[in-house]
Amino acid sequence: MVAAPGKRKTDDLIIVDADIHVNDTPAALTPYMTQPWRKSLEVMGGGTSYLNVPGFAPALKLDPPIPGGHPSRSVHTPAEMRQGLDELGIDLGVLFPDNLLLFAVLPNIEYATEISHAYNRWLVEEWLREDNGLYGAIVACPQNPHDSAREIARYAKEDKVVAVYLPTAGVHPLWGDRKYDPILGAAQAANLPVMLHSVTVVTPQFPYQLDQFENHWARQMLSHAFAMQANLVSLMHTGVPARFPELKVGFTEAGIAWVPYMIWRMDKYYNEYRRMIPFLEKRPSEYVRDRMWFATQPIEEPDDPRDLVATIKLYDPDGSRTLYASDWPHHDFDHPKGLLKLPMSPEMQRNIMGASALELFGIPAPVRK
Amino acid sequence: MAEHIIGPVAELPPGSHRVVKVRNLEIGIFNVGGAFYALPNICTHQFGPLCAGTVNGTTACSAATDWRFAWVREGEILTCPWHGMEFDITTGRCLANPKVRVRQYPIAVEDGIVKLTL
Ligand code: FES
Numbered sequence: 001m002v003a004a005p006g007k008r009k010t011d012d013l014i015i016v017d018a019d020i021h022v023n024d025t026p027a028a029l030t031p032y033m034t035q036p037w038r039k040s041l042e043v044m045g046g047g048t049s050y051l052n053v054p055g056f057a058p059a060l061k062l063d064p065p066i067p068g069g070h071p072s073r074s075v076h077t078p079a080e081m082r083q084g085l086d087e088l089g090i091d092l093g094v095l096f097p098d099n100l101l102l103f104a105v106l107p108n109i110e111y112a113t114e115i116s117h118a119y120n121r122w123l124v125e126e127w128l129r130e131d132n133g134l135y136g137a138i139v140a141c142p143q144n145p146h147d148s149a150r151e152i153a154r155y156a157k158e159d160k161v162v163a164v165y166l167p168t169a170g171v172h173p174l175w176g177d178r179k180y181d182p183i184l185g186a187a188q189a190a191n192l193p194v195m196l197h198s199v200t201v202v203t204p205q206f207p208y209q210l211d212q213f214e215n216h217w218a219r220q221m222l223s224h225a226f227a228m229q230a231n232l233v234s235l236m237h238t239g240v241p242a243r244f245p246e247l248k249v250g251f252t253e254a255g256i257a258w259v260p261y262m263i264w265r266m267d268k269y270y271n272e273y274r275r276m277i278p279f280l281e282k283r284p285s286e287y288v289r290d291r292m293w294f295a296t297q298p299i300e301e302p303d304d305p306r307d308l309v310a311t312i313k314l315y316d317p318d319g320s321r322t323l324y325a326s327d328w329p330h331h332d333f334d335h336p337k338g339l340l341k342l343p344m345s346p347e348m349q350r351n352i353m354g355a356s357a358l359e360l361f362g363i364p365a366p367v368r369k
Numbered sequence: 370m371a372e373h374i375i376g377p378v379a380e381l382p383p384g385s386h387r388v389v390k391v392r393n394l395e396i397g398i399f400n401v402g403g404a405f406y407a408l409p410n411i412c413t414h415q416f417g418p419l420c421a422g423t424v425n426g427t428t429a430c431s432a433a434t435d436w437r438f439a440w441v442r443e444g445e446i447l448t449c450p451w452h453g454m455e456f457d458i459t460t461g462r463c464l465a466n467p468k469v470r471v472r473q474y475p476i477a478v479e480d481g482i483v484k485l486t487l
Contacts, residue, residue: 068425068446070453243436267466271414272453274465278428279436283466 017093019197020081022127023074024097024119026056032118032125037111050074050098051199056115057099058106060202066275074098082132094195095127095136096165101199104167105206109143116141116148120155128160137163137195140183142171149186156190164194169201173212228254229262232288236266239279241287248360252295252325260314263288288315293360295325296352297334309344312352319344319351323360375476375483381405384444388420391487396474398483399424399458401445406458407474407485408447413463417451419471424448427455427464 026044033041044056050072052059075081085093097103100119106112120138128136138155141148155161164187166175173179175196187194210226213219228251235241235249251259266284270277280287294316302308316322327333339353358365373391375398381387386399388410395410397420412419426443430436446464447456455464456471463469475486 066428068423068427068448068455070422070448070450239430239436242431271463271465274455275428278438279430281431 014092015090017085017088017090018195019096020085020093021075021098022081022095022123023076024099024122026053026099028076028126029115029118029122032121034114034117037114040111051102053099057102059102063276068275078127078130078132078134081127081134085133092133092135094162095123095134096195096197097139100139100165100167101169101197102167102201103139104142104172105170105201105203106143112143113141113147116144116151120151124155124158124161128158135160135162137161137165139165139167140187140194142167142175142180142183145180145182149182152183152186152190152192156192162192164190164192166194166196168196169199170203170206172203172205172209174209176218177212224254225258229258232262232292233266236280236284236287237277239277241291242279242281245291248291248293250293250295250323250360252323253297253327255298255300256294256296256315256322257300257308257311259288259294260311263315285315289321293321293323293356295323296339297325297327298332299334299338301338305342309342309348312344312348319348320356320359322352323357324353370486373485373487375485378478378481378483381483384424386420386424388418389485391485394487395420396485397447398476398485399447401458404459405476405478405483407476408456408458408461408471409474412449412451412454413469413471414449414452414454417449419447419449419456422448422450424458 025046026041027046030038030041040055044053051057052061075084081093081095085091097119100115103112103115106115116139123136123138127134138152138161141151152164164183166183168175184194207226210219210223232251240247241249263285266288270280270284274280300308300311312319312322324334324336324339326335336353340349342349344352355365357363375381375389381398381400383400383402386397388395388397390396395418397408397410399406399408399420408420410418410420424444425446425448426440427446429439429441442457445458447458448454449456456462457464461471461473463471477484477486
């Protein structure tokens, strides 16, 4: 299957799309559902509201609508999907659900199990029967791991089932819990990759359940960086840098490599959602560059130290917003030598090792005796 | 440079817009409160059909509004249908990133006829 001719310059390149979405309305799954849950789906019907169908894709929609914006898109047939992919110049794609992105939050185990069966049958029978470049990921059911393992084995031989989708947003406990071993084992036995896929979900547990981690290494991975990211976004989303334009903010004890990711991510979604946060009159990255400082410890240690310097430059080209920190005497302290060995310009080094902190804290430069 | 006739003013009342094809170019023609603007129907972001988007106002919130949300610029903001980037029709500027700007083609009304220069 090759995309329509003349669509792109890279005609000899095969483009495979690892994540495309089918619109899995309750009405679509109804014929595949067993009773009495079929009755439930009949009540829900078309479920036309995107990712917001009570009892099926239960979203916590809290915001008042703001006029404008752009409509959500959905695809209802393989032909429609094929046409969309052709227009994008994509040869092959792997199908994931729309509404079932929220699947993990459904609390009724029996109902969730039946939904997973219905979705998988619907997917295979209505989307994966033709030679049209469409492949699919069957949904795993975290609510019922043993049944889900059998389900995976059932579809293992289907040519066009190429992955197992693990509903990621709102899953509780997280996917590393031993509870899910049957699902992971079945996927492995079927030689199917498992695909984590997220969506916006906030529940009392998710994504805060770091207490579930079984050892300190795991907690250390996320608790610091996650706390920083969550609080950076929190400061931004209520307009703190705009409302307190002189306020300086420092972030310590989380390293620095997460910063470029977050500023790019915040800028990208500022493009789309600016009208929700109009108090930000500049791009989030500009507020970060103007008013925020980042302490280095625990400094990331990539194999090639040039990668670390390049990473700092992504948010701080001259080192003036980066602060050396040791965290002394804690177990994971960074010796200054760990930073001094990095291949950076003398100016950048001077800034990171001390000048930035002098500026931030308003400390006069000491005179060397 | 050549003039292209878009049509009588009466067919493009204030608040309306339409996409026309001139030579190979798709161009959105906008009447914002009696003033005409012409923008390319291609978004700077990922090349979506910008002028197929909706025309609206937008929100503002600053010290000038006492940090309360206000609704401003009704009829002057074009939102791309693909990912929602907002553009000021009257200047071509992207609201989320002032470095980004779409072209504005010269457009004028003569004897009740809207004319685009290209
Ligand atoms: S293409 Fe216009 S916002 Fe993305």
